[in-house]
Amino acid sequence: MFKSTFHAFCITLALGGAVYTTGVAAAERPGETQAVQVSTPQEGQVSINQATAEQLASAMNGIGLKKAQAIVSYREEYGPFTAIEQLKEVPGIGSALIERNGSRLKL
Template identity: 45%
Template sequence: MKRFKLVTLLVGMLGAASPLMAADGMSQQNVTPKSQQQVASMVNINKANIDQLQQLKGVGKKKAQAIMKYRQTNGEFKTVEQITEVSGIGENFIKLNGKNIAL
């Protein structure tokens, strides 16, 4: 009888511990290193299409079109700050997206 209780107790403990270990493993799989996140979100404002430009914070379809129109009229951006010359884009845009913009 003692042996039965001991086996039952051990099986119960293993059963309770399995979901905890599985959850811990899952949380580690979903962690993306910061450097990979930044690389994935880099947008080249001289080459990006409308969909890619919309990945930037605060850029919808109209602002993306305005960026492309500016690019067609004035040529490629020479500096990241030059994008503030596009109508509707200001200094706050640079603060939000500066690290994600490439030339």
């Protein structure tokens, strides 16, 4: 029993040391600047303000070429979208389609 307890204690120390050294290495050192991570669009996202009808149709679930062309036509007539939810104003596009494709879309 002592041997297994000692073994568990050693593993705990080793893991704790690894976590501690990782934290120390990641800490800011004097004289160094720390990088700030900027949020970037996820890979596979399509811009509703820049994509062609073909790009929208291929990227969006439940959107064919006809609905994608309606999005492009709306954008050309009324200007760029200011919010993803504004897609509801396009004939044939409802809340369910926007929710289903929210992670695939960007402005």
